Amino acid sequence: MAQGIRDKAVILGMGCTRFGERWDMSSDMLMAEAFGEALADAGISRDQIGAAWLGSALDDVNVGNSAIPLATALRLPSMPVTRVENMCATGTEALRAATYAVASGAVDIALALGAEKLKDTGFGGLPIRTKGSVNDLWMPYGSAPGTFAQLAGAYAARYGIDAVDLKRAMAHVSWKSHQNGVHAEKAHLRKAVSMETILNAPMIADPLGLYDCSGVSDGAAAAIICTPEIARSLSRDALVSVKSVQVCASNGWEMQYGEWDGSYVRNTRIASGRAYEEAGITAADLGLTEVHDCFSITELVTMEDLGLSQDGRAVFDVLDGAFDADGRVPCQTDGGLKCFGHPIGASGLRMAYEVYTQLKGRAGVRQLKNIDFGLAHNLGGQPSNSVAAVSVLGRLE
Amino acid sequence: MANRSIQSTGAYLPLLRFERKSARAELSWAGLGGNGRGRRAVAGWDEDALTQAVEAAREAALPVGEAIARVVFASTSSAFSDRSQSVLLSQALNLPRDVETVDLANCRRSAVSALLHALRGAEGAELIVAGEKRATQPGSAANLTWGDGAGAVVVSNGPGVARLLGAGRVNLDLLDSYTSVARGFPYLAEDRFVRDVMLSEALIPAAQAALADAGLQASDVVLAVVPEPVSGLYAAAARKLGLTAPNMIERLGAEAGELGAAAPLFGLAMALEQAEPGQIVLLAGCGNGCDVLLLEVTGKTRRRPAHQALDEGAPLTNYSRLLSLTGGIQLDWGPRAEVNQKVSASVLVRHGREMHGFIGGRDQGGNVQFPKTPFPVNPALSEPGRYEDVILRDEPARVVSITADRLNFTPDPPFYFGLVQFENGARVVMEHCDAKGVAPEVGAPVRMRFRIKAIDRQRQFRSYFWKAAPLERPQLAAKE
Incomplete structure (x- = not known):
């Protein structure tokens, strides 16, 4: 494996808007809000x-389109700005690009x-x-819940799981996130919901009901990345380092080649294996995870x-x-996508924001104890064709 | 002429059968709704004259060792007035690019006329298919008595299951019903007028001419296939001609409806499925005149697609759903329905043949994939792909994953889709159809159906692809 980027870049500051139905804000205002918090946290100037x-x-x-909306919204002074897109994994792609730029030495901040x-x-x-104009000739136009719902039937068939048991476990996933979301000030939904409500x-x-699905929101999140040397020169302590960032995209194997049974997300397995290796840890070292719980069944299979x-x-x-807040490996302490x-x-950056906040010890009533590493899992596309x-993230030794 | 024979027949009805009594109950306040007896076949939102014709043609066994030389598509309800349906049909059936294709429109008896032409001497094997999905107005008699469906017949040289003994024809601009381009819906004449004049001016003279041409008596006829634009037409004709043969169209009309251009071919399939060699079948096509053919049954058909189509299906009792499916009402599906899939002509000319023909490719390692791609999906291969064509439409397949999606727009929710695994190794994420009666489960076998992929409502264009359907349809309860 290549040398990797472990500890070559740290997070100097992060920001995140309140997510939700932000009728009062356009995208440039959301960008400015997240950036303002990140800049203040980093203690640097825009220049x-x-x-x-x-x-x-x-x-x-x-x-x-393009990077211009960001450059304009923040009035970034004549610098290289690039827009990235990788479906729902887009946020982590932005984080990866910034981290790679710093880790490579091309950019300081x-x-x-x-x-x-x-x-x-x-x-x-x-x-x-x-x-795409060719794919539209044959690919179904299913919704996001439709594509992920198929995990449930395939998972149940593979492991012989009773549909009622699976539905209860899926409901627990959402119930837990609602419990956690109550304590996240910037969360879209901050109301606990009963298992009965979720199940009915x-x-x-x-088999995805309304509460098995995350909604869609307005929002923005930002991270300012720099070298460890620069962070130390700014007298920062308790630095949060990017231990690894890995991406894996489908090449059609799941959809076109006959081995995948639809019960798991292959790219998550590959990307996480590489991420653990790059970070020099195993899954057992994780103190928390923020995973892509677009739907309850997604979070469930992601645990595997x-x-x-x-x-x-x-x-x-x-x-x-x-995976409850007081469980073995808490998941979605901020309520997650749900x-x-x-x-x-x-x-993707909101997930990193929560892990960063926890590692910094700033999570208030959500604060976990004794965590050294946290993982953010961001999934684009659909199980059969994903990124x-x-x-x-972890503390810089 | 003596050397030409019908080789096989095919028939298709859509899954849904609307119970006419449901309309009668809904429309009783208006004094409309007909007699409430029987059912009519209702095409799915993703079916039209062409898709049903493809399915009927698939049911007609093609001649062994002889390529189809000519394809004829007949309909009064084609979705396009300037896009050859027979060319699309030939692509869906994977026929050669140089097959002769003919489109017949504007006349309900055109398929029978084409059959007569084929039996009288064209060269080579000929496939004649008729399909109908006619727009009708809510409350009209046609909305309830007409149905959707398709029939097919294959003619070629040599012995087959039936041969032509004689024929008669009368052309007459009789407006039992007409549909103008501007109006879009049929306009029907008074029943009594139609019955009297169609009998005296068209059906009886044509039948008498056919009997004379064949040197037969009416009493020689064992089975009849006579479309009935109005009820009682055949009974009156039989009385006047001395026919005692049962009319296949009677059951078809009661259980599926009047199928327009498809009715004679569907009825012919019914007749040949139950006829014995040596028996005589009278086949009539009615529409601005009559063509009458007298056929001698010369062999037994092995399959019974027409009877099977009548026996299987799913009852539909919701009148508003009927109206939505038949275009009688336009429901407001909300902003999620505003999407339009514009199909590019250049994309279609590059990929349409493989999409319509469901042609995948076997790579050099033996793996089958759909669609073909510059590099094979097979992980064992790293060079650009060279593929052998593999047609997937008849390949056994099963469900890997599936859901009933209630979020995205479809004109007849829910939207079933998922991953389908073919026995030959190919796997395709596909939409499912006909799942209303029996929702497919993981591992369930499925069959392929040619359907409308999407309708671009802004440009009134439609694209076609294949969808997965349950292998079996539910049996319908016996008619009331």
Whole structure:
């Protein structure tokens, strides 16, 4: 394996807007809000940033094409600015680009900012997008819940899991996130919901009910990355280092080649394996995870894909509370996509924001004890055709 | 002429059968709704005259060892007035690019006329297919008595299951019903007028001419296939001609509806499925005149697609759903329905043949994939791909994953889709159809159906692809 980027870049500061239905703000205002917090946290001036990356996934409905919306919103002074897009993994792509720029020595200080303004679409859920002029001739136009719902049936069939047990475990995933979201000041949904309500919610895509689905939100999140040397020169302590960032994209193997049974996300397994190796840790070293719980079943199988549950055991681990706030490896301490919200391009950075906040000891009533490493898992596309992005953050020794 | 024979027949009905009594109950306040007896076949939102014709053609076994030389598509309800449906049909059936293709429109008896032409002496094997999905107005008699469906027949040289003994024809601009381009819906004449004049001016003279041409008596006819634009037409004709043969169209009309241009071919399939060698079948096509053919049954058909199509299906009792499916009402589906898939002509000319024909590729390592790509998906291969064509439409397949999606827009929710694994190794994420009666489960076998992929409502264009359907359809309860 290549040398990797472990401890070659640290997070100097982060910011995150309140996620939700931000009728009062346009995307440039959201970007400015997240950036302002990150800049203040970093304790630097805008002029010290050497390069910036903007993550926005749905340019046609909100932020706009290219890097110009970010450069303009923040009035970034004549620097290289690039827009990245990798579906729901977009936020982590921005983080990866900024981290790589710093780790390579090309830039001393870099900005990664993700933003999405989804609520201006005028309807719930994600907009329907073209899959490309050729793919549109044959690929179904299923919704996001529709694509992920298929994990459930395939998972149940593979492991012989009773549909009622699986539904309860999925409901527990959402119940836990709602419990956690109550304590996240910037979360979109901050209300606890009973298991009964979750289990009896209207069906969206069998077997996913309303509460098995994350909503869509407006929001932005930002990270300012620099070298450890610069951070130390600024007299910062308790530095949070980027231990690894790994991405794996489908090449059609799942959809076109006959081995995948639809019960797991292969790219998450590959990306997380590489991320652990790059970070020099194992899954057992993780103190918390922020995973891509776009749907409850996604989080459930992700626990296996990340190696936090044995294959076929996540249902039982979830029901045993292994990933609750007081569990073995807490997951979504800020409520996750389910409750904190899911402005697509910002989500990967929002996950990093929570891990960073926990590692900094700033999480208030959500604060976990004795954590050295946290993982953010950001998943774009659909299980059969995905982009998985896994990053590990930890304290800089 | 003596050397030409019908080789096989095919038939297709859509899954749904609307119970006419449901309309009668809904429309009783208006004094509309007909007699409420029987059912009509209702095409899915993703079916049209062409897609049903493709399915009927697939049911007609193609001649062994003889390529189809000519394809004829007949319909009065083609979705396009300037886009050859027979060319699309030939692509869906993976026929050669130089096959002769013919489109017949504007006349309900055109398929029978084409059959007569084929039996009288064209060279080579000929496939004649008729499909209908006609727009009708809510409350009209046609909305309830007409149905959707398709029929097919294959003619070629040599012995087959039936041969032509004689034919008669009368052309007459009789407006039992007409549909103008501007109006879009049919306009029907008074029943009594139609019955009297169609009998005296068209059907009886044509039948008598056919009997004379064949040197047969009416009493020689064992089975009849006579479309009935109005009820009682065949009974009256039989009385006047001395026919005692049962009319196949009677059951078809009661259980599926009047199928327009497809009715004679569907009825012919019914007749040949139950006829014995040596029996005589009278086949009539009615529409601005009549063509009457007298056929001698010369062999037994092995399959029964027409009877199977009548026996299987799913009851539909929701009148508003019928209206939505038949275009009688336009529901407001909300902003999520505003999406339009514009199909590029250049994309279609590059990829349409493989999409319509469901042609995948076998790579040099033996793996089958769809669609073909510059580099094979097979991890064992690293060079650009060279593929052998593999047609997937008849390949056994099963469900790997599936869901019923209630979020995204579809004109007939929910939207079933998921990953399908073919026995030959190919796997394709596909939309499912006909899942209303039996929702597919992981591992369930599925079959492929040719359907509308998407309708671009802004430009009134439609694209076609294949969808997965349950292998079996539910049996319908016996008619009331």
